[in-house]
Structure formats: structure tokens, C-alpha cells
């Protein structure tokens with residue numbers, strides 16, 4: 001939804017841990033999940049979201065597993081978030097939340113805001129993907145995170161879905177080869193986030209066979225394969241996807257809540 005909100009940083013640097021638990025107003029540990037927070041978050045709700053994301057993503061990529069260790073670090077304000085991250089992850093300063101991996105430590109940093117649940121769902125999707133797959137094509141990484149950040153009940157009435165239907169009705173279908181060509185998460189535009197989301201929506205929902213085809217591609221990556229670009233891999237399998245995304249969104253019915 002917003003190129004300013006999120007990105008994935010896998011760069012190794014000196015940052016390691018969230019510091020001592022005594023430095024934070026709230027510290028909770030449940031299994032492999034540690035939460036450090038400057039305010040009292042609704043931990044039950046957060047773990048509920050994480051469980052739901054895991055189950056949904058696992059239905060698309062069976063190899064996805066829960067990360068053995070994840071730290072969630074929450075800030076009461078943007079100023080506090082920026083102050084904490086300015087020397088640690090300066091690339092994240094213009095965003096509201098970020099997923100960060102440093103070796104085996106997975107971390108999500110986020111600011112308290114009305115969008116906190118969406119931000120955590122988005123970043124947790126990145127955490128699952130990067131903990132389970134040896135690499136993740138950028139358009140799939142951001143497309144899945146954008147798709148899963150909405151709770152299922154809200155997806156059928158999103159303005160983004162209405163916008164994509166309109167675009168496809170006016171001949172502006174998102175191009176698969178264009179999203180495959182995205183090379184930099186830091187430089188992604190809102191249009192590239194939108195189009196990556198649209199391709200994921202199509203691949204997950206258009207039909208069970210389409211979803212199975214997409215799952216097979218991701219499972220090949222999970223197994224250590226190098227299937228190359230999805231469009232070429234699909235063409236080799238006899239599937240021409242580009243002509244089908246326009247009709248999919250044009251005929252989309254908004255009554256289909258949960259999509």
C-alpha cells in the first residue's frame with residue numbers, strides 16, 4: 001500500500017539485540033516470540049494475527065514454518081522509533097515499520113499507530129518468508145505482505161481492489177514482467193506495490209489450479225531450486241498468465257467477501 005511503510009533489510013551490521021528487557025516498559029516472552037515495547041500492546045491480538053498469517057501462508061507455501069526466534073520491538077511514537085533506529089537501521093527511518101534480519105535473529109520494529117495491526121501482519125509475512133525460503137523474489141515478497149496485511153474479512157471491499165478492477169476495465173492491467181523486473185525494495189513505488197499485490201491476488205484466488213501452480217513455484221524455491229522468473233517458468237509449463245489477469249479483475253464481484 002505504501003512504498004514508505006515497509007521494506008526488508010537483511011544487511012548484516014552491528015545491531016544485534018533489543019537490549020535488556022529492563023530497558024522497556026513491557027517485556028513478554030512466549031515460546032520463541034519476544035516482545036519489547038514502550039507501551040502496553042494487546043499481545044493476545046498480536047499473537048492472534050501472527051497465528052492467522054502463519055496458517056494462511058502455510059496454505060500457499062506448505063514449507064513455511066514459524067520462526068524459532070522472533071523479536072518484536074514496539075515504539076510509542078515516530079520520534080522514539082527514529083531515535084532508536086537512526087544509528088542502527090538508518091534505512092528504516094522514513095517508514096512506520098520494518099522487518100530486519102541479522103543472522104539468525106529476526107526482528108520487527110514498529111510504531112504505535114492506528115495501522116499497527118496491518119503493519120505487524122505485513123512485517124510478520126516477511127519474517128515467515130525469509131525464515132523459510134533461501135530467497136524471495138521481491139514482487140512476491142512485497143505482494144504477499146501487502147495481500148496478507150488485510151484481514152480476510154476486509155479484502156473484498158478494499159479500495160485497492162476497486163481501483164484494480166477499474167484499471168483493468170480501462171486496459172491498464174499490471175504487467176508480470178514489470179513486477180519481476182523490480183530490483184530494489186528501497187526504491188519501490190506505490191504503483192509497484194499495487195501491481196505486486198494484484199498479481200498475488202490473481203494467483204491465490206483465480207482458481208485452485210492457478211494457486212497450485214504458484215505454490216509449486218514457491219515450493220521449488222523452498223527446496224533449493226532456482227526456477228528463474230515466474231513468467232518464464234510458467235511459460236515452460238505451458239501457462240500464459242498475462243492475458244488472464246485483466247479478465248480476472250474485470251469480472252471480480254465485490255460480494256465475494258473474504259477475498
Ligand SMILES: [Zn+2]
Pocket residue numbers: 006007008122126141142145
Ligand atoms: Zn514490505
